[in-house]
Amino acid sequence: MTSNSMTVTTEIGKARARKEDARLVTGQTNWTDNIQVPGLVHVAFLRSPMAHGRITSVDVSAARGAPGVIAAFSGADFAAEQGSLPCAWPVTPDIVIPAHPPMAVDEVRYVGEIVACVVARDRYAAADALELIDVDYEPLPAVLDMEAALAEGSPKVHEAGNKSFEWVFANGDLDAAFRDAPVVMERTYRQQRLIPSAMEPRAVVCAQLGDEFTLWSATQIPHVLRVMLAVVTGVPEQNIRVIAPDVGGGFGSKLQVTAEEVLALLIARKVGRPVKWTESRSEGNLAVHHGRDQIQRIKLAAEADGKLRGLSVDLLADMGAYLMLVTPGVPLLGAFMFNAIYKMDAYSFKCTGVFTTKTPTDAYRGAGRPEATYAIEHAMDDLAAELGVDPLELRKRNWITHEEFPYTTIAGLTYDSGNYEAATAKAVELFGYDDLRKEQAERREAGDRVQLGIGISTYTEMCGLAPSRLLGQLNYAAGGWEHASVRMLPTGKVEVVTGSSAHGQGHETAWSQIVADRLGVPFEDVRVLHGDTLVAPKGMDTYGSRSLAVGGIALYEACQKVIDKSKVIAAGLLEVSPDDLEWTPGRWSVRGDPDQGKTIGEISFATFAAHDLPDGVEPSLDSEATFDPQTFSFPHGTHLCAVDVDTETGQVKIRSYVAVDDVGVAVNPLIVDGQVHGGLAQGIAQALYEEAVYDADGNLTTTTLADYLVPSAADLPTFVTDRTQTPSTTNPLGVKGVGEAGTIASTPAVVDAVIDALRPLGVTDIQMPCTSERVWRAINEAKGEAR
């Protein structure tokens, strides 16, 4: 058997409880805010109270004299050294990327932008002294509405105007698709603005020792952050170490290079002491980047039987006040997803990035794909209603059948595998679709006060971000590879170093399973190291459901190199030709004489001793691999949601939710289910509960968890989850990724269920989140129109 052959799997697919839990359930955690460094002092930031204004003066002198205060600074103090926060995704050659000083110097453009800071002995003293800082502003007009921002004569957010970029994609003859089309449907949907709301607020600690800076941050991206800190501050990259210790969730919100991180480094350098900053939730709601916020104008052409001919999408995407790390790229990820699982002849996509005087937007779980999926799935339900066809039947008439894979979509991506029929059949059965439709008809007939609605989402997504070449074609500044190394220790134990920096996903467990599976060592014998640029110097970090589909494959390949190296050494030790050896996980044995063999642990010890190695063989099994995917992976699934809607109060209650996902091979089904549950909760939250709201002056009114309604256990149902397993054909593990699937799929399923309940009353759309008030108003407006 060659080392490239398939081996019996022992660990892949095992629902192992996680290694990470031991410290997390006992409070032995290492959150950034827990970190203590001798001499540590605390930073507090003063933030702009107005959406748009010119800073005419900042007086920090009173703060400087306050008890316990070490220093106080305004933007002018950093003007020469603070650079501009980076945007790594200039999506078009003529994109407007405004200067973005970490601490505002001349002008503020959203409520929450940093204008000054205090450094004090403790956080209470720092907070007190903030109140002594005097800032004068000359108010400028707030710019809040995207359409108004683009209108002639609108006040400008930036001197260059309110349009950042316009990005277009087209394939096929759209005019022909729409010409004489039996059905043409136009819709405008609005993606409300969301606040990612990771449970751990952000925190940064920075300590300088000689020329070297160590920066601990609650970040998803220690490696990218290190590069960017060097670029922004001019501190040589080799003198910066970034550590992401235990990180309490991210969902994209910690995929960022923040003002606070840059300033922590600059402040530590200025005051000559280690500094810590930890945000409060109400500070974070203002300052952590927001997500979504798009206006989606879509136009469909179809045959009389509902077969799609063409689709055009015209998006307005709210960038907020500045372009952050990947802000302009987020809506473009959706460009490849509006066509979803459906076949059509023509497609066009246009996205305009718009500046407003609001918190910048950037990646939030799904990043571009939930928005696109919402629009197309919602439109399919609308089309089904217009045609009087069952929405599942309409999807069947349009989707790519399982015999057609690999299939190149109208958006230009080649979906390698999938089986929409199988996932849908399973979901329909678990849900009891036909029975629910029957009950719905009966309740409609009876005119029940509480009406039943059914929503459908047959989603797909692109995971495993990303092929570096493709990122280059899209003008993203970095690559999409991932790195792993495997260190074989003399006692046969294994250390794995991964560049994929986990913050709740369970890499330590899943990666141990991959190594145990490949190398045949016990799961318990593997230690996974990550999240520190000194320990794991090479990586592209964790976002875009990329960890397993990219980082996991790097690890797989590094394991393969260990196996290959061990073969030569085993042959030497056994005094046979390598060709006479065969591998079963954990051991090379002589073909035909299986008692003769060497375990991977014995071979590892032999490299430690290095007494009897074959000539010219390096005394090490340690191996590393950097994997750059050639394509994305495409998880898919069918989600069905049933809601009860009280037509008198507008209250929506999810009665049942079935999610059948196809994420390819599930390395750890327990972790996969957990990712789906959490994703569903966030997608449902967008459908029913969450919205970042600004008042007419540009003040965020949802700054706390009392105003911004992250759902509790009492607000969510018990989900029914199941899987079909169509392995990805583009990576050796057959995995696809699962981190964002639930969020991408669930929002349209829930909203469509609400609308489905109310269609007989004349309701055709409800703006998310579908709160009781909005549902009630929609019902009453429809009644009014009916009268």
Added chain:
Amino acid sequence: MTKVSMTIDGVRYEDEVEPRMLLVHYLREVAGRTGTPIGCDTSNCGACTVLLNGLSAKSCSVLAVQADGAEVTTIQGLADGEWHPLQRAFHEQHALQCGYCTPGMIMAAADLLRDNPNPTEQEVREGLEGNLCRCTGYQNIVRAVLRAASEGVPG
């Protein structure tokens, strides 16, 4: 400054604190019990939940001076030689991902089960309404609490 004394996870502490100091800051920054995290500033999230004289309390909404003379149990004091049944159930049922809400969630669940040793699923959901989790969708948290209840949690 005001003198406070309290027992935290079985150890007696005496300190001078500012009267405005929150109990959670006292726990974390004076007593060094950093297992209890802070997730918000409006007492909505429950991440900082501890047991105060045996009853669950959000330690961000109690002043250290109010806890004078009290017995405080944090997540770090819950295990008695071996893991508490809730800690075990959270691990086995995969009831945590990032783990930030977990200390508060477990302490709130401990108090819930003290109050109602055999809750229904709905009672667990409503009983934990004051503790937010962003990772799990609560499904496995509910399952873990029901599992711990079925095993009989020590009061």
